[in-house]
Amino acid sequence: MNIEKLESWFLNHKRDLNFRGQTNPYFVWISEIMLQQTQAETVEPYFEKFIHKYPTIEDLATANLDELKKIVEGIGYYRRFKLMQEAAMIIMQDYQGQFPTTYEDLIKLPGIGKYTVGAIMSIAYNKPYSALDGNVIRVLSRYLGDFGDMRKDKEKKKLDQYNQQMIEKANPRIYTEAMIELGALICRPKQPKCEICPLNAHCYAYQNDQIDNLPFLSKLKKQKEIHYTVFILEDEKNYYLRKRQESLLEGMYEWPQFESESYLASLDQLSESGIEGDILSFLGQYKHIFSHQIWVMDAYLVKKIHGESTHYIKIKKEHLEKYPMAVAHRKIKIA
Ligand code: SF4
Known part of the structure; x- marks a missing residue:
């Protein structure tokens, strides 16, 4: 050379x-x-x-x-x-x-x-x-x-x-x-x-x-597509977030999400965690592509929150920007 x-x-x-x-x-x-x-x-x-x-x-x-x-x-x-x-x-x-x-x-x-x-x-x-x-x-x-x-x-x-x-x-x-x-x-x-x-x-x-x-690269397995229902839980002054423990995006905050295409099944899972609420509106479907998986997320705004859960932290709405959140969830338009 x-x-x-x-x-x-x-x-x-x-x-x-x-x-x-x-x-x-x-x-x-x-x-x-x-x-x-x-x-x-x-x-x-x-x-x-x-x-x-x-x-x-x-x-x-x-x-x-x-x-x-x-x-x-x-x-x-x-x-x-x-x-x-x-x-x-x-x-x-x-x-x-x-x-x-x-x-x-x-x-x-x-x-x-x-x-x-x-x-x-x-x-x-x-x-x-x-x-x-x-x-x-x-x-x-x-x-x-x-x-x-x-x-x-x-x-x-x-x-x-x-x-x-x-x-x-x-x-x-x-x-x-x-x-x-x-x-x-x-x-x-x-x-x-x-x-x-x-x-x-x-x-x-x-x-x-x-x-x-060149370079020769053997084919990778297709990315796995996972469907989530994402809930933007909102009461008068607060949002509810979860801190991720999984190795993917560990330590980042996210909206509560459940691996399901059915929002009714997801509401049940939310309720099992101790939180109840009423769905107010559908905020849209979002997609995020990671190297090995694709998240397809149906996002809903949920109000009239009641109940307590150790799974989530309650944060003041005006503090939302202070929390590190992965792009996959940051891209969900909540207003
Ligand atoms: S293949 Fe790459 S290294 Fe070879 S001439 Fe072209 S640019 Fe240069």
């Missing part, structure tokens, strides 16, 4: 993103965690808010978890932020608040996998450790003409080894960012801009007209 050409392309064409150019490992860590499953442009405002509210590891370690989740509301995959806080606590306790500097120490922290360690080691510390994410897998499988199934770890490992060899010959900080940026801007999933790609001279996929066949 012509590393010089790749690095020079990056230095001339990189996007001016607010988390770029950071060498503070704490900031690199935050941005890399946010960039998992999320586009760079979406990450920017979240990154800004996050480092403003939690400028140090200590601030993150001692943060109120609800406030932390509120800061990242809308970005998805909230468990990663709970794990970040656990890691920050460990850094405070075992490393006296100093961000670990070795691969071995970083990989032990919760929520930090091989990719994130590679990114922190190379971007923050300029050390040659491969950081292989989806973008880099796409670039390398096309460049090398590797038709292995990239859902399989053993296939990804081969690319990781190649990436490691390359970064050892490169400026690690620039190389890692250049590969990720090349995947995001040039070697895109659809219609890559091969004519202006710095790797095109020796790219297998480009030279052999195989771009649409």
Whole structure:
């Protein structure tokens, strides 16, 4: 691979993103965690808010978890932020608040996998450790003409080894960012801009007209569709919310919801939990797509609430915005 050409392309064409150019490992860590499953442009405002509210590891370690989740509301995959806080606590306790500097120490922290360690080691510390994410897998499988199934770890490992060899010959900080940026801007999933790609001279996929066949990914199972009845429980001054305990969206607040297409059956379940109410109006059907399931939600406004339940918390209406709520429920229009 012509590393010089790749690095020079990056230095001339990189996007001016607010988390770029950071060498503070704490900031690199935050941005890399946010960039998992999320586009760079979406990450920017979240990154800004996050480092403003939690400028140090200590601030993150001692943060109120609800406030932390509120800061990242809308970005998805909230468990990663709970794990970040656990890691920050460990850094405070075992490393006296100093961000670990070795691969071995970083990989032990919760929520930090091989990719994130590679990114922190190379971007923050300029050390040659491969950081292989989806973008880099796409670039390398096309460049090398590797038709292995990239859902399989053993296939990804081969690319990781190649990436490691390359970064050892490169400026690690620039190389890692250049590969990720090349995947995001040039070697895109659809219609890559091969004519202006710095790797095109020796790219297998480009030279052999195989771009649409690489990377090869075996088919995933179809997402499961789940039907919910969602109740916006409202009395004169309050709403009722539930704090999720499930691993999906754990710790986020939601409207009471029941896995059923029948609102009558759902009203029965609500009543079993100790709350009674009258349905006032149908607020519409909403859909939210997660990576492995689809929620189809029929939302109803329920008034004349009576009864008590430990399943739900009563919050003042004007405080609704303060509670972290996943987009799936935030999108339900209640007025
Ligand atoms: S030449 Fe095209 S397919 Fe090959 S690495 Fe560049 S953008 Fe990707």
